[in-house]
Amino acid sequence: MSGALPGGSAAGARPRGSAAGAAPFILGLDIGGTKLAAGVAGEDGRVLSREVIPARTEEGPEAMIARLVELGRRVLAASGVSPAAIAATGISCGGPLDIRDGIVREPTNLPGWIDIPLVSRLTDDFADVLERKPVYLQNDANAAAMAEHRYGAGRGVRNLVYLTISTGIGGGVIVSDRVVEGESGNAAEIGHMSLCHDGWACPCGSRGCLEAFASGTNIARRARERLAGGQPSSLSALSPEAVTAREVAAAARAGDPLACAVWDETVAVLGAGVGSIINLFNPRLVILGGGVTAVGDQLIEPVRRIALERAFSSMAAEADVVIAELGTDIGIVGAVAAAQARLAEQA
Secondary structure, three states: OOOOOOOOOOOOOOOEOOOOOOOOEEEEEEEOOOEEEEEEEOOOOOEEEEEEEEOOHHHOHHHHHHHHHHHHHHHHHHHOEOHHHEEEEEEEEOOOEEOOOOEEOOOOOOOOOOOEOHHHHHHHHOHHHHOOOOEEEEEHHHHHHHHHHHHOOOOOOOOEEEEEEOOOEEEEEEEOOEEOOOOOOOOOOHHHOEOOOOOOEOOOOOEOEHHHHHOHHHHHHHHHHHHHOOOOOHHHHOOHHHOOHHHHHHHHHOOOHHHHHHHHHHHHHHHHHHHHHHHHHOOOEEEEEOHHHHHOHHHHHHHHHHHHHHOOHHHHOOOEEEEOOOHHHHHHHHHHHHHHHHHHHHO
16 A cells, blocks of 8 residues: 655645755665565655555566566655655665675575566666666665664664564674674575474475474464364364464464464474574564564563573573564665665765
């Protein structure tokens, strides 16, 4: 859904940023396995216009990029911001990536996206409206960590880890107010931290990954496997495709034994993973975001308790585990925050 927040330009009003010396704005684009999102935001991170559409990954990269460009054009027009006031475009996308050369290497959630030169493509595709303004690519979880650090639950916190629990599991790490990128921008793939060397098969090719057990996709998969094995459950009234992590959580709240078992296993593994994260990075905060966190205390309370029990006591005493604040806008705001950081580096 698109539309400007209160305070947006009325039809026929002078576009934002048309006056000399006005603060720059960023066009933020978020590419995910289930949705594409775009928005325009200013230096305060406030999203002026936004729109989200299905990703339709089965169509392949060319069709998706074309729809992303049209999406970007629509939100730019809806924002009331003059194209001249757009300082840059930021892109948030799952990895692995090469953020320095602007190439999408081969994300597990984007079939067919192999060595796509996305930055050069979008620089060309937006050239007529944005006059070849810079385009920056960032890993989606790193971008989300930057957004929460700058505008969300991590404001004023120098050391934090962001963990997104959704279709997959991703991570971003902020140390001394700077995102940890690694050699090519793919550091902190926390979802692919192997917790069991011969455990659950993961799409990344490894085994025992946190994502392969505790992502929304795999919470649902584990519940469906138990149902297929004949275990009784209220979930059996649903078609297999309707058994989602949200439905498992709801059934667990109602006391369904199968759902309770799946949910208890999930928070135990997540808690152990977050405890390891605390031991690795000694953060002040671990921020949990993504669609699975919509259940709130049902997830955060046991994960926090288990994580702080499993971490070294000295580091646990300095840490907390909290829910992200930016909600469904985090992909857009993450792309914006990533572009803002790159512009600041080059200033």
